[in-house]
Amino acid sequence: MIIPMNETFFRYAVDSFVDHLYRWQTLVGAFIAVLAPIILWLFSEYFKERKNRKQYLYYLQRMIVDQINLLIDTRGTINDFVGQKVDNLLSRIDQNPESAYSANTAFFPMFSVRPMPDDINKISSGSGYIDNKVAKVYALSRDFPHIIDDIRMQLKDTIDRNEKIAFGRFNSPEIQKEQFKENLIEYKRMVTKELLEINIPLYLTKLAEVLVAVREKFNRSSIMWKIKFDPRWKLYDDKETYLRARERIIENMDAYFKTATERQLKDIEERLARV
Secondary structure, eight states, rough: OOOOOHHHHHHHHHHHHHOOOHHHHOOOHHHHHHHHHHHHHHHHHHHHHHHHHHHHHHHHHHHHHHHHHHHHHHHHHHHHHHIHHHHHHHHHHSOTTTTTTTOOOOOOOOOOOOOGGGGGSSSSOSSOOOOOOOHHHHHHHHHHHHHHHHHHHHHHHHHHHHHHHHHHHSOOOHHHHHHHHHHHHHHHHHHIIIIIIHHHHHHHHHHHHHHHHHHHTTSHHHHHHHHHHOOOGGGGHHHHHHHHHHHTTHHHHHHHHHHHHHHHHHHHHHHHOOO
C-alpha cells in the first residue's frame, strides 16, 4: 500500500513535534529541578527575615515603652526633689539666725537612668523612616544619663562651694546666705526649665513618634507599608509630582502619624499627672 505524500508529511510532523515536546519537557524538568531548591531557599530566607523583623519590631516596642516608663519615673522623682528638698533647703536658710552662716545640705535622689541597648541601632526595621527615628532616640537615650549626672554634680558643687565660703567666713553671714539662696534658686530654675520643661518633653515626644510608627509597621505587611508610604509604589501624572512626593515623604509620614502621636502623648501626660 502506498501512503500518500501528504499523510507521510503529517506523520513526520507529528513525530517531530512529539520528539521536540519530549526534549523541551526534559529540559524544563531539569531546569525546574535545579531551580526548586533555590526558590525554596529564597522563600525560606524571605519568611525568616520577615519573622526576624517582626521580632525586632516587638523588641523595639518593649524598649521604647521601657524608656517612656523610665522618663515618667524620672520626671516624678526630679519634680518632687526640686519641689520639696530644694524648697526645704531654701526655707532652712531663712530660719538661721541673722548672725549665723548657713551650711545646710541636700542630697540628690539616687535612681537608675539607663540608655537604650546598643543592638537597637544595629538592626533595620525595614523602613528608613523608622530607622532614622530610632537613631535619634538612641542618641537621646545615650545623652540623658549624662544630663542627670551633670544635674547631680551641679547640686554637689553648689553645696560644696557654699560650705567653703561659710566655713572660711569670706563674706558676712547675710551676704553668704543671700548668695547661697540665689545659687539654689538658679539651680532649681535650671532643672525645672531645661530638664522638666525641655529635655524630658522633647525625649518623650520622640519616643512617642517612634512607638506609633513601629506599631503601625508591626500591624502592616511590608508590601502594604510600601504601598501606603513609598512614592515608588504609586502612580503619578508626571515626573515632577513624583519627585515632590519623594522629597516630602518624611513630612507626609509625620503628618500621617501626628494624630496618633498626640493621643500617645496625651496618655503619657495623664500618667505624669498621676505620679
